[in-house]
Amino acid sequence: MTAFSIVEDRPIDGSGSQRQALTRDDWAQMARELSPPLVALWGDTRTVYALLRQPDGVRLVSTFVEDGGYPALSPARPIAAWFERMVHDLWGHTAVGATDQRAWLDHGRWGHSPPMAMRPGPPATAEPPEFGIAEDLDQILLGPVRGGIEPAAHLRLGVRGGTVEQLEAWLGYTHRGxxxxxxxxxxxxxxxxxxxxxxxxxxxxxxxxxxxxxxxxxxxxxxxxxxxxxxxxxxxxxxxxxxxxxxxxxxxxxxxxxxxxxxxxxxxxxxxxxxxxxxxxxxxxxxxxxxxxxxxxxxxxxxxxxxxxxxxxxxxxxxxxxxxxxxxxxxxxxxxxxxxxxxxxxxxxxxxxxxxxxxxxxxxxxxxxxxPGWVRWPLLKARMAGGQVDDLSHVLATLRLSSSGVDL
Amino acid sequence: MTPWRTLARTVLARPAAAPVPPVDRETASSLAGRLEAGAQTPLGRSLAVLHIDAGSCGGCEVELRSLRRAVYDLERFGVCFVASPRHADVLLATGPVTRNLVEALELAHAAMPDPKLVVALGDCAVDGGVFKGSYAIAGGVGTTLPVDLLISGCPPAPERILAGLRALLEANARSRPGISSR
Structure with missing residues (x-):
C-alpha cells in the first residue's frame, strides 16, 4: 500500500495550469515521440486536450480538430486507446491512425449520436464490438450483470483449460452523461x-x-x-x-x-x-x-x-x-x-x-x-494474463475497479 | 493480562452486530397486501437478492456491502445475495437506469422465477435522481420494471436499507399461511 498522503488542495500550478495550444503538426510530432506519459485525453466540440506527466508536474496541451479528426496518440501510448474511443463516442472526433476504433461508451442506445457534438446525428448501430479473442480459445462471458455487489461491466475471457490467455473488458454500461x-x-x-x-x-x-x-x-x-x-x-x-x-x-x-x-x-x-x-x-x-x-x-x-x-x-x-x-x-x-x-x-x-x-x-x-480507473482497468488484463479463471474474484477484489468513473 | 480477565472480557463482550429496531409495520402491511395478490410461489422467511448496477456511482454499493458485513450482518435475517437471476426472489437495482443497461435489466428480470420482486435502491433508482434529464438514462427503475419497494436516500443508510428488506421479508412471511411472523 502506498504511504498516506493528504489530499492536495491546489492544482499543480505554474506551467502546469497553462494550456499550450499546439498546431496539428506539433501535436502529430508529440504523438510520434510522446516521451512524457499520458495522464488523460479528452475533448469538447472543437478541441482535443491531452494531459501529460512531467518530472515537475503535468503539462496540458490541446489542438483544434480539423476535418473531424486529430492525430492519434494510441500508437505511441496504448493507454490512449480507451480515451480515444470515448472522445469519438461523445464528440465524434476521430483519432487518425488509432490502434482501436471500436465503439466504447456508445452502445447504440441513445436518442442521438454523438451526444455532445455540435450537430448530433441519428443513433449509432446497437451492435456489440468485435472482441479479439482467438478462435481456438474457449470464451467465458461475464456481465454486465455479474451478481454479487459488482459494478456493471462486460468481461470476456479467452481460456485454455483453466488458464486465462486473453481478457477484454467492454464498459460504458454505467454511462450517465x-x-x-x-x-x-x-x-x-x-x-x-x-x-x-x-x-x-x-x-x-x-x-x-x-x-x-x-x-x-x-x-x-x-x-x-x-x-x-x-x-x-x-x-x-x-x-x-x-x-x-x-x-x-x-x-x-x-x-x-x-x-x-x-x-x-x-x-x-x-x-x-x-x-x-x-x-x-x-x-x-x-x-x-x-x-x-x-x-x-x-x-x-x-x-x-x-x-x-x-x-x-x-x-x-x-x-x-x-x-x-x-x-x-x-x-x-x-x-x-x-x-x-x-x-x-x-x-x-x-x-x-x-x-x-x-x-x-x-x-x-x-x-x-x-x-484513476482509466489506468487501473488495464491492470486487470495484465494481472489475469496467464492466471487461473478462479483468480478472477480475488484480482477484482484487490483492484476495486469502478465502472462509473470511466463511463462518465 | 491475567487469563481470568481475558476470560471475563470474552464472556462479557457484546456481539459486533448492531441491535435493530422493529420492522416498519406500515410498509410491511402494504407490501403484504401486494404480495398476497401477486405472489404465486411462497418463499418462506428468506430472500435471495440479485443486485444490478444500473448506472450507480458506487455509493449505494458501499452501504450494501456495509449491510452484509459484521455490524449489520444481513444474512442473520435470511437475506443473501445470489449471482444469477435464476436463483433470485428479489431484483435490487441501483443507479438511474442507464439506456445502455436497460436491456440487461429486462433480461435479468425475465429470467427470474415468480414472484419477481423489484427493489429500487437509492434516489437515482427511484426517479433518476440528480441525473434526471440526461440523454443517457431512462430515469429510474420504474421506467423499465414494475417496482415493489422504493428505498430513497443518496445513498440510503444501512439501517434504512435493512428496514426495507426486513419489511419485504415480513410481508412475504405473512402472505404465506402457517409461518408465523415474529
Whole structure:
C-alpha cells in the first residue's frame, strides 16, 4: 500500500495550469515521440486536450480538430486507446491512425449520436464490438450483470483449460452523461455530479473539481476549509483501505469483522461530524458546504483511536493531528462569476484524480474528470494474463475497479 | 493480562452486530397486501437478492456491502445475495437506469422465477435522481420494471436499507399461511 498522503488542495500550478495550444503538426510530432506519459485525453466540440506527466508536474496541451479528426496518440501510448474511443463516442472526433476504433461508451442506445457534438446525428448501430479473442480459445462471458455487489461491466475471457490467455473488458454500461449535465451550470451546481462520479472516492473527486474551479477563477479558499478538506480526504483514504481489506478477505471467504467494524465506526463519525456517512457533497467550490458539527472533532478523534493506535500508525497520527489543529475562521468564500480555465488535482485513495474546466461568465463551457480507473482497468488484463479463471474474484477484489468513473 | 480477565472480557463482550429496531409495520402491511395478490410461489422467511448496477456511482454499493458485513450482518435475517437471476426472489437495482443497461435489466428480470420482486435502491433508482434529464438514462427503475419497494436516500443508510428488506421479508412471511411472523 502506498504511504498516506493528504489530499492536495491546489492544482499543480505554474506551467502546469497553462494550456499550450499546439498546431496539428506539433501535436502529430508529440504523438510520434510522446516521451512524457499520458495522464488523460479528452475533448469538447472543437478541441482535443491531452494531459501529460512531467518530472515537475503535468503539462496540458490541446489542438483544434480539423476535418473531424486529430492525430492519434494510441500508437505511441496504448493507454490512449480507451480515451480515444470515448472522445469519438461523445464528440465524434476521430483519432487518425488509432490502434482501436471500436465503439466504447456508445452502445447504440441513445436518442442521438454523438451526444455532445455540435450537430448530433441519428443513433449509432446497437451492435456489440468485435472482441479479439482467438478462435481456438474457449470464451467465458461475464456481465454486465455479474451478481454479487459488482459494478456493471462486460468481461470476456479467452481460456485454455483453466488458464486465462486473453481478457477484454467492454464498459460504458454505467454511462450517465455527466459531462453534458455539467455544461452550462455554475461550478457550485455542477459539483453534485463530480461528487457522484465515483461514490467511494466522492471527497477526492469533489476536491479535484473544486480545485479546478478555484484555479480557473484564481481564488483562494479559507485555511479552515482547506484543513477540513484534508480531514475528509484522509478519512476517505482510510475507509477505502478498510473496505479493500474487507473485500480481499471476503474474496477468500474469510470475512474480516475487524475491518468492517472499524469502517462502520468511521462512517458513523463522519456522519456526526459532517452530516453524511460518505461525506458526499461536503466539499464544494469555494470551500466546504458546512463547518464540522459541534463535538465533531472529538467524535472523529475517538473513532480514529478505535481504528488504530495513533502511536503506531503514522497515517492515523497525522490525521488526528490535523483534526485537533483546525484553524479558526470561515469555511467558505463565494466564487466570483467570471471566465477562466483551471486544472484541479487530488490524490485519491485509488490514485491521482484530475479535473479540468473552462468557465464562461461563471458557467461551465467545457469540463473533464479523470478518474484513476482509466489506468487501473488495464491492470486487470495484465494481472489475469496467464492466471487461473478462479483468480478472477480475488484480482477484482484487490483492484476495486469502478465502472462509473470511466463511463462518465 | 491475567487469563481470568481475558476470560471475563470474552464472556462479557457484546456481539459486533448492531441491535435493530422493529420492522416498519406500515410498509410491511402494504407490501403484504401486494404480495398476497401477486405472489404465486411462497418463499418462506428468506430472500435471495440479485443486485444490478444500473448506472450507480458506487455509493449505494458501499452501504450494501456495509449491510452484509459484521455490524449489520444481513444474512442473520435470511437475506443473501445470489449471482444469477435464476436463483433470485428479489431484483435490487441501483443507479438511474442507464439506456445502455436497460436491456440487461429486462433480461435479468425475465429470467427470474415468480414472484419477481423489484427493489429500487437509492434516489437515482427511484426517479433518476440528480441525473434526471440526461440523454443517457431512462430515469429510474420504474421506467423499465414494475417496482415493489422504493428505498430513497443518496445513498440510503444501512439501517434504512435493512428496514426495507426486513419489511419485504415480513410481508412475504405473512402472505404465506402457517409461518408465523415474529
Amino acid at each position: 455527466v459531462l453534458a449535465l455539467m455544461q452550462g451550470k455554475s461550478p457550485r451546481a455542477a459539483a453534485r455530479f463530480a461528487a457522484r462520479l465515483v461514490g467511494e472516492t466522492t471527497v477526492a473527486h469533489s476536491t479535484a473539481f473544486a480545485s479546478a474551479a478555484e484555479a480557473a477563477l484564481a481564488c483562494d479558499i479559507p485555511p479552515r476549509a482547506l484543513a477540513l478538506r484534508q480531514v475528509m480526504g484522509g478519512l476517505e483514504q482510510i475507509l477505502w483501505r478498510l473496505d479493500l481489506a474487507s473485500a480481499v478477505a471476503e474474496a477468500a471467504d474469510q470475512p474480516s469483522s475487524l475491518a468492517a467494524r472499524n469502517a462502520e465506526a468511521l462512517r458513523a463519525a463522519a456522519n456526526l461530524a459532517f452530516g453524511h456517512r460518505l461525506m458526499m457533497d461536503c466539499v464544494v467550490p469555494g470551500g466546504v458546504a458546512a463547518d464540522i458539527a459541534p463535538g465533531g472533532v472529538e467524535t472523529i478523534g475517538r473513532a480514529l483511536r478505535q481504528v488504530a493506535s495513533p502511536e503506531t500508525n503514522p497515517d492515523v497520527r497525522r490525521l488526528e493531528a490535523a483534526v485537533m489543529a483546525l484553524p479558526e475562521g470561515e469555511v467558505f468564500a463565494p466564487l466570483p462569476v467570471a471566465s477562466g480555465e483551471g486544472l484541479g488535482h487530488a490524490s485519491g485513495p485509488a490514485g491521482d484524480i484530475w479535473h479540468w474546466m473552462s468557465l464562461d461568465h461563471g458557467q461551465i463551457a467545457s469540463v473533464f474528470m479523470c478518474d
